[in-house]
Amino acid sequence: MTSETDPLIVQIQPDHDQSSPTESKSKWKPSKSIILLTFVSVAITLALFFAFRPRESSFERYSVVIDAGSSGTRAHVFRYWLESGKPVFDFGKDNYAKESENPGLSSYADNPKGANVSVAELVKFAKGRVPEGMWEKSDIRLMATAGLRLLNETVMEQILEVTREVLRSSGFNFRDDWAWVITGSDEGKYSWVVANYALGSLGGEPLQTTGIVELGGASAQVTFVSSQPMPEDLSQTITYGNVAYSLYSHSFLHLGQNAAHDKLWEALHNSAAHSTEDEIVTDPCTPEGYIFVSKRQNSTEESRLTASLQAAGNFTECRTATLAMLHEGKENCASEHCSIGSTFTPDLQGRFLATASFYYTSKFFELHEKDWLSEMIPAGKRFCGENWSELKVQYPTEQDKHLLNYCFSSAYIISMLHDSLGFALDDGRIEFASKAGAKDIPLDWALGAFILETSIATLDYSGKSRKMLG
Numbered sequence: 001m002t003s004e005t006d007p008l009i010v011q012i013q014p015d016h017d018q019s020s021p022t023e024s025k026s027k028w029k030p031s032k033s034i035i036l037l038t039f040v041s042v043a044i045t046l047a048l049f050f051a052f053r054p055r056e057s058s059f060e061r062y063s064v065v066i067d068a069g070s071s072g073t074r075a076h077v078f079r080y081w082l083e084s085g086k087p088v089f090d091f092g093k094d095n096y097a098k099e100s101e102n103p104g105l106s107s108y109a110d111n112p113k114g115a116n117v118s119v120a121e122l123v124k125f126a127k128g129r130v131p132e133g134m135w136e137k138s139d140i141r142l143m144a145t146a147g148l149r150l151l152n153e154t155v156m157e158q159i160l161e162v163t164r165e166v167l168r169s170s171g172f173n174f175r176d177d178w179a180w181v182i183t184g185s186d187e188g189k190y191s192w193v194v195a196n197y198a199l200g201s202l203g204g205e206p207l208q209t210t211g212i213v214e215l216g217g218a219s220a221q222v223t224f225v226s227s228q229p230m231p232e233d234l235s236q237t238i239t240y241g242n243v244a245y246s247l248y249s250h251s252f253l254h255l256g257q258n259a260a261h262d263k264l265w266e267a268l269h270n271s272a273a274h275s276t277e278d279e280i281v282t283d284p285c286t287p288e289g290y291i292f293v294s295k296r297q298n299s300t301e302e303s304r305l306t307a308s309l310q311a312a313g314n315f316t317e318c319r320t321a322t323l324a325m326l327h328e329g330k331e332n333c334a335s336e337h338c339s340i341g342s343t344f345t346p347d348l349q350g351r352f353l354a355t356a357s358f359y360y361t362s363k364f365f366e367l368h369e370k371d372w373l374s375e376m377i378p379a380g381k382r383f384c385g386e387n388w389s390e391l392k393v394q395y396p397t398e399q400d401k402h403l404l405n406y407c408f409s410s411a412y413i414i415s416m417l418h419d420s421l422g423f424a425l426d427d428g429r430i431e432f433a434s435k436a437g438a439k440d441i442p443l444d445w446a447l448g449a450f451i452l453e454t455s456i457a458t459l460d461y462s463g464k465s466r467k468m469l470g
């Protein structure tokens with residue numbers, strides 16, 4: 001291509017004279033303003049590119065954390081960056097995604113091989129979010145909680161091995177010890193981390209941080225900064241930035257919402273088992289009119305017990321029954337203060353967020369953020385006093401498995417937070433939540449695990465749990 005035919009070459013070669021553009025050899029000489037305009041537009045284009053470039057920088061990274069909970073398994077897929085050695089997180093929709101599979105892995109106790117289906121589905125989801133060229137550089141971990149903690153060691157290990165088989169062939173970066181059951185204390189710590197990261201208090205004054213109380217399906221966590229001396233097995237010390245946090249962090253196994261409700265049914269069954277043939281045992285935590293069916297169809301004993309159990313919803317009686325459950329073992333309290341069972345709990349310190357089922361139950365009853373705890377009592381009394389068929393009509397879109405829980409959980413929340421842990425009913429320090437902070441970051445412990453352990457791995461801080469460092 002020669003200069004006569006290519007207008008662009010003519011425009012940027014200043015040695016042409018100013019003759020008309022139609023001449024074979026152009027005489028046109030770009031004026032100073034044209035050169036300046038070209039220079040400014042190139043500069044603006046470059047500035048815009050670097051400001052809004054899709055950050056496909058070589059420091060872009062991905063990580064996958066699978067939360068294997070008792071009622072479901074969830075994959076959390078993160079994209080983040082390293083900028084001058086520090087991880088930069090963003091949990092907006094372009095850089096964070098979550099997918100759930102039900103039921104939880106512990107439902108496969110009788111058939112551990114069946115656990116591979118949901119994990120394979122979640123791996124497929126993750127591969128859809130991470131560019132193929134990044135799979136082998138992206139870590140994937142499966143961290144299980146109370147659902148697996150409640151299984152016997154052999155079955156738990158069988159289920160974990162099934163998940164390892166899937167993860168080994170996932171294409172992601174995986175090591176066998178990256179599929180494991182995390183301690184309840186770590187679970188609470190991670191929930192605390194994401195809450196304070198979201199609120200902007202992580203890295204700040206310890207006594208300005210916010211505690212977490214979480215009502216899961218099989219366990220309940222209580223985690224907060226305490227200035228009281230604490231036994232080693234109930235405390236976690238973490239460092240973030242250059243601040244050390246001394247946390248009380250405990251997970252009450254069997255006291256998650258589903259496990260506690262099952263525990264109550266078992267106790268009622270036992271009293272039914274000792275009852276005479278025709279004596280009926282009433283269940284105050286299930287709305288009247290609900291008909292119990294035995295989970296194991298072929299068990300005559302089970303169906304006899306179930307037949308003798310009668311739903312007789314009564315909030316006050318349910319609150320008393322759940323409080324008795326929370327105080328089981330209190331006589332073995334070895335310290336001056338055990339709010340639940342025989343486990344030491346320090347005096348409550350600072351503000352708290354109440355998450356998971358605390359949130360689901362409060363949202364269902366449409367409680368106000370401010371007076372939610374005091375409002376929980378009349379809401380629970382009304383709900384527990386309704387007939388089951390009435391409730392089904394009132395809440396046609398609510399799943400039975402959730403609707404069946406609200407009488408129990410309203411009473412359980414009061415007996416746990418007020419009657420046991422000691423939050424006043426008008427205590428403004430505790431709010432229910434599922435997200436926090438200006439960016440509405442989800443309060444899932446998996447995000448806290450990712451934040452803390454990625455920061456430790458990249459900033460080489462000393463942290464207690466090195467598992468995720470691989």
Ligand SMILES: Nc1nc2c(ncn2[C@@H]2O[C@H](COP(=O)(O)OP(=O)(O)OP(=O)(O)O)[C@@H](O)[C@H]2O)c(=O)[nH]1
Pocket residue numbers: 068069070071072104145146147215216217218219220256257258356357360361364402
């Ligand atoms: N009403 C209602 N309940 C829910 C919802 N999602 C989960 N739950 C129930 O709330 C309880 C706590 O849920 P999660 O925090 O997901 O519990 P999990 O992680 O499966 O259980 P853990 O392994 O003990 O942590 C369980 O009984 C769930 O069945 C929801 O959207 N609405």
Ligand SMILES: [Ca+2]
Pocket residue numbers: 069070145216217
């Ligand atoms: Ca959970």
